[in-house]
Amino acid sequence: MFITFEGIDGCGKSTHTKLLSDFLNQKGYKTLILREPGGTDFSEKIREILLTSDFNLNPEIELLLFEAARSHLTQNVIQKELESGTAVISDRYFDSTTAYQGYGRGINIDLIKICNYLATKGIKPDITFYLDLEIEEALSRSKDRILDNIEKSGNNFFEKVVEGYKKIADEEPERVIIINANGTIEETYNQIIAHINKKFFSNTSSNNNEK
């Protein structure tokens, strides 16, 4: 089982990644929480370069670094954990690159798709939750933080990213579920769990749903 969370920063991905992991643990699953970029020593080093260094990277370098981090994480962690039956839950995966470097920075979407395929070897999440939140609300939820390099890109950039996410969801409605994340944590959680139950547990009785 491979589940990813997407959305602009501050939309609640980290919060719901943890809550979903707890839910799946209760169902008997071993879970692994990951974040992108990151998740291996190599990918965490790339994360530092991307988010906090002052190299002033152009969009193409940004794209290639995100994909290098993803390739290392996929090959060394995700692939193996999925094969061993772990439920992998990732805070971001390749849809972030399509939304941010593709729709946000303006790199050709077909090129992005090829790079995503190279880095993931075609591995796709079973389900992706796009946490849809007003940009102003996302900013206010994360207002006390120091902005990283991508967060400094401004509202116009984030509007394009949000539009991009909606196009991604339109293209793959079976996989990418839009969740209204403007409500309370509990309201958002309930929507997510309803989709998880429908997708993974609809044919199992409450006594027979352990992995």
Ligand code: Z5A
């Ligand atoms: N990026 C990219 O450009 N291309 C790529 O391919 C990839 C990434 C993979 C990673 O940043 C940056 O890299 C990101 C995209 C780019 N930059 N931007 N912009 P990151 O990993 O450091 O951070 P993030 O992923 O953008 O988000 P975040 O800061 O970790 O936020 P979050 O996980 O979405 O939200 P949260 O931490 O769960 O919640 C934020 C706060 O809101 C927190 O205090 C919660 O308690 C609160 N919260 C959560 N839900 C609610 C509700 N419902 N009501 C009220 N308050 C709430």
